[in-house]
Structure formats: C-alpha cells, structure tokens
Amino acid sequence: MKKLSIVAILLFFGATSIAQTLTLNACKELALENNKRLKESQLKLEASGKVRKNAFTKYFPTVSASAFAFKSSKNFLDIKTDAMDLPVYDGNPAHLETATQFAYVPPINIQTLDYANTAMVTAVQPLYAGGRIRTGNKLAEVNEDVTQYQYNLTKSEILVTTEDYYWNLVALNEKTITLRNYEKLLKELLKEVGDFYDAGLVKKSDLLKVQLELNKVEGNKLKLNNGIDILKMTFSQHLGIPYTENFNVIDSITTILPPQNYYTETDLALKNREEYKMLNKAVETEELQKKMTNGELLPQLAVGVGGMYLDMIDQDNTYGLVFATLSIPISDWWGGTYKKQEHEIKMEIAKNSLKQNSELLQLQMSKAYRDLTESYKQIDIAQTSVSQAVEHQKEMENNYDAGLTSLSDLLEARAIAQEAKDALIDAKAKYKINIANYLKSIGEKR
Incomplete structure (x- = not known):
C-alpha cells in the first residue's frame, strides 16, 4: 500500500521530467482504491452490515424507560x-x-391530588413471535450477501474496464513504434531518391511520391498522438489520478496463451457468477418473506419485569412489576391468507427468473469464449499477413534496387507491411481484452 501511495504522489506531481509508467497490477490497484462507484458499493456493503447487526438485537429484551408528571x-x-x-x-x-x-x-x-410524579422502567423479553425474529435476521443476512455480490460485480466490471483501457494504450504505444520505424524507412528512401534526383536518375514525381507518403505519416502521427492523449485522460479519470503527459503503461503485448488455458465448463462456472448467486438469493428472500407473513398470523408471547416510582398525595413509593403478554392476531388471518398466496406466486416468479437467467448467463459465457477463440485466430491470420507483407516488402526492395520495379510499388509494399503490423497489434490487444471479458463471464476473480 505504501508503494502504491508513492506512485500516486509521483503521478500527482507529473510535471517532473520523470516518466510515470504503471504496470497492469498497479493500474488495477489504483482503480480499486479510487473508483467512486466502488466506494459507493463499499458504503452500501457497510450499511447492510449495520442492518444485520441491528436485526440481531431483536433477540434481546427491549428495555424502555418513561416518566410522567403533572400539576393541576x-x-x-x-x-x-x-x-x-x-x-x-x-x-x-x-x-x-x-x-x-x-x-x-x-x-x-x-x-x-393536584400533582403526581411517576417514573417506570420495563424490560420485555419475547418468548415467541411466530419465528419473525429469526426470519428477520436471516433476511438481514441475505441482504448483506446480495450487497456483497453487487460489490464483487462492480469490482469485476472496474477491473475489466481497467484492462480495456490498459491494453488499448499498450496497442497505441506499439503502433507509435511501428509508425516511427516506417517514418525512418521513408526518410532514408527520401534521401536516396533525392540523391538520384539530383543526379538526374529519377523524375521529380518520384521524389514527390515519397514526400507525399511522409506527409501522410505526419497526419497519422498527429491522429495517433491525439488518440493517445485522449485515452490517457480517460484512463487517468478511471484510475482516480490527475492527468499528466508523463503518465504511461509499461507492458508490451508479447505473451499470448491459447484460449484453452482459460476455458471452464459453463455448468461449473455458473456457480461462480455473482448474478447467479443474487438470483438464488432472490428465491430465498421470497421464501423468508412468506415465513415472515406466517409469523405475523401466529400468537406472540412475551414476559417482562419493571420498576415504578410514584410520588402522589405527599407520599412516594416504589413498586416492582412482573408481567406477561399474549397477543393473537385474529382479524389478520383473513387478509393474511391472500398475502401468503402472493408470496407463493412471487416465489414461482423468482424460481422462473433463476432458470431463465441461468440459461442466459451460460449463453453469455459461450459467446465470450467464441469471441476469445475468434480473436485468437485473428492473431494467427494477422501474423501470417505480417510475414507475407514483410516478405513482399523485401522482394519489392530488392527489385527496386535492381531497377525491376517502380517506386510506387515499393511504397505500396511498405504501406501494406505497415498496415499488417498495425492489424497484428490490434488483434493482440483485442485478444487480451477478450481474455478479461471471458474470465469475468465465468466469474473468475483476478
């Protein structure tokens, strides 16, 4: 945590010349520490814990004190x-x-009897309340569990969004490198063609073609830099840190593991989904609500003790009290029958929702895995395209040096190679993001 705080301080003073580079794990820690949505979920979780503790106090006697005085x-x-x-x-x-x-x-x-002063303290212990105290405590526990699941879900969404921003920024950084290398090749070619032009070996149009391609690269550099700046601003806001131009990420997309390394059967993964757990809790809640209604229709028995002080007619006395109460809700039985039937219907609705949404969750997992495998295959295709484009570029360079092909063909070959490299970077970044989405879909905590 101290290390993370130091990083945050350095980012805050980003005007320094030191480049602020963060790993993926550091970005995740910052996002979880500073994200406002997660803080709100944390507060809700703490509040649900207080509700559970309040429900537990119902097991103990209710102590009350009262005082009354009058002067007539x-x-x-x-x-x-x-x-x-x-x-x-x-x-x-x-x-x-x-x-x-x-x-x-x-x-x-x-x-x-023109005045009286009295004070009373009583303690009432419920002996039987139709199971409502126990049921109320279970409802409070279920509420806390659901709030915890919602917190976990929010946390998972924040981490996936963090990876999305992170790998997109990595991809843009790598595109900057490939564009810089492409620009270097064009400048070398421009010098070479310029020398040929000065020697009267090529036409001016050849020189202009290279210059136009360099202008195009300058435009692409401007768009790329603007895209990086905007992404950094958005990413900084997500991480909860001040924006600085020195902020950057440290990784490159090198390690690519096949989809099989992440696969989990949907039946097994379903139990890990926070949404599935909440759907089960919805069924449990309706069952407890029905029990609560049943408890309201049953007799309630309580015993109590008390003490009373009485000052009246120039005399004051204290009295000890022992009492018992029995309450039978006779008139509520009629309406309570319909209320029980209402909860039975709601239970069926919750069970049907559990079944339907469980199937949808499994479909979501299957789709996420298909997207993962597809993006992995796209990497193979992109790598093949890069190999072919680089080979084509070398052949065009050799042919150009031998005077067997035109400058336009050489420029086109280099542009194709540049596009193929960018496509490979995009494919790798997409695969990394799809890994995060798939792991979220199977409920794996990262």
Missing part, C-alpha cells in the same frame, strides 16, 4: 361531607336501630 390547577379529589351523629355501636347489630348514644362527626372537607 384544581384538586382531582374534592370531598365535602356535612356534620352528622353516628350511633355508638356496642357490638350487637340489633341495637343500632334503637341506639340511645351518638357520636358527633364534624363536617369534612378533603382537597388533594
């Missing part, structure tokens, strides 16, 4: 009684009606 403008208890005489009770109920002695009770006026 009037007393809630306002009791008034008149004065009265109460018979004295001697223990015999029969004497109450004929009592001769009475006790005087003065009038009573009670005014109280």
Whole structure:
C-alpha cells in the first residue's frame, strides 16, 4: 500500500521530467482504491452490515424507560361531607336501630391530588413471535450477501474496464513504434531518391511520391498522438489520478496463451457468477418473506419485569412489576391468507427468473469464449499477413534496387507491411481484452 501511495504522489506531481509508467497490477490497484462507484458499493456493503447487526438485537429484551408528571390547577379529589351523629355501636347489630348514644362527626372537607410524579422502567423479553425474529435476521443476512455480490460485480466490471483501457494504450504505444520505424524507412528512401534526383536518375514525381507518403505519416502521427492523449485522460479519470503527459503503461503485448488455458465448463462456472448467486438469493428472500407473513398470523408471547416510582398525595413509593403478554392476531388471518398466496406466486416468479437467467448467463459465457477463440485466430491470420507483407516488402526492395520495379510499388509494399503490423497489434490487444471479458463471464476473480 505504501508503494502504491508513492506512485500516486509521483503521478500527482507529473510535471517532473520523470516518466510515470504503471504496470497492469498497479493500474488495477489504483482503480480499486479510487473508483467512486466502488466506494459507493463499499458504503452500501457497510450499511447492510449495520442492518444485520441491528436485526440481531431483536433477540434481546427491549428495555424502555418513561416518566410522567403533572400539576393541576384544581384538586382531582374534592370531598365535602356535612356534620352528622353516628350511633355508638356496642357490638350487637340489633341495637343500632334503637341506639340511645351518638357520636358527633364534624363536617369534612378533603382537597388533594393536584400533582403526581411517576417514573417506570420495563424490560420485555419475547418468548415467541411466530419465528419473525429469526426470519428477520436471516433476511438481514441475505441482504448483506446480495450487497456483497453487487460489490464483487462492480469490482469485476472496474477491473475489466481497467484492462480495456490498459491494453488499448499498450496497442497505441506499439503502433507509435511501428509508425516511427516506417517514418525512418521513408526518410532514408527520401534521401536516396533525392540523391538520384539530383543526379538526374529519377523524375521529380518520384521524389514527390515519397514526400507525399511522409506527409501522410505526419497526419497519422498527429491522429495517433491525439488518440493517445485522449485515452490517457480517460484512463487517468478511471484510475482516480490527475492527468499528466508523463503518465504511461509499461507492458508490451508479447505473451499470448491459447484460449484453452482459460476455458471452464459453463455448468461449473455458473456457480461462480455473482448474478447467479443474487438470483438464488432472490428465491430465498421470497421464501423468508412468506415465513415472515406466517409469523405475523401466529400468537406472540412475551414476559417482562419493571420498576415504578410514584410520588402522589405527599407520599412516594416504589413498586416492582412482573408481567406477561399474549397477543393473537385474529382479524389478520383473513387478509393474511391472500398475502401468503402472493408470496407463493412471487416465489414461482423468482424460481422462473433463476432458470431463465441461468440459461442466459451460460449463453453469455459461450459467446465470450467464441469471441476469445475468434480473436485468437485473428492473431494467427494477422501474423501470417505480417510475414507475407514483410516478405513482399523485401522482394519489392530488392527489385527496386535492381531497377525491376517502380517506386510506387515499393511504397505500396511498405504501406501494406505497415498496415499488417498495425492489424497484428490490434488483434493482440483485442485478444487480451477478450481474455478479461471471458474470465469475468465465468466469474473468475483476478
């Protein structure tokens, strides 16, 4: 990581004269470190992890605290009684009606309960919730798995795009070399024809033909350099680094392994595809959603403990509580039946999507391998064309030196050889890119 940071710093100060060249692996590391899409996927993955951890807390008691206080403008208890005489009770109920002695009770006026302060803490532990807590945790785990697959898919796409930019830049660099060599040959020929012209051995039109071909090369150099600059700008943005003209890649397209080195059976490769894993998780999600609906229709049982403090009527007390709750969703059974049927239909849709898209994924793998084999054969064809074009060029050069062919034929032969070399470079770059695309199609992580 320190080495990568040093590279990034050097690229940032790209105005220096040191050429900044990166390997393919260094480009991949920069792309993964700085790509904004991948950072967004990483944040989503972290968020899904928090959702899973939150779901796990549902296994534990729910603790809550509450407090309540009031002060009233009037007393809630306002009791008034008149004065009265109460018979004295001697223990015999029969004497109450004929009592001769009475006790005087003065009038009573009670005014109280104009305030109250109370606080309560409770802890409730669900004993049975229809399996919804367990199902909810599984749903959170599935969501995290899907987010991980999406992250992996984004990462794979970024790496393939990195290889695409990388090998195209390598190809343009190699075309620059072949064009420079072609230009060198033309300049040597221009000097030779110029000497012949000065000696009166050739016509001026021959000299002009070489000069026109050199002008064409200058135009091609301009287009090629502009293409390289634009590609470097785009590549730098993809890597998340400042653009500098000193930025370049280090490889050349030399190692070419046959397609058989990368081949994997589609049935085996299918299980490695992130899309296939997500399709399976979609089926699992619908199954869990159905279980969640079933749980909503089942009784819910919980027990709890609590403590309460009560300050009222100039007295304060604390109380301990133990309680249990049982909830039966009777009225939900009717609508819940249709909801269960809805999830059964969605399960069938998810299973059908899994089957259909699995076939499409396998077709995609087959096509990617066909593209790979085709591009490999194109390299053979291009190499044969280069050999034939170079041989034709040498023959034309020998014939020209012997005075057996015209200058136009020589220029044409060299132009054909130049085009053949460029075609070979394009074929090799395309093959490298197709390797990356095929490995992505079979779910191989690079």
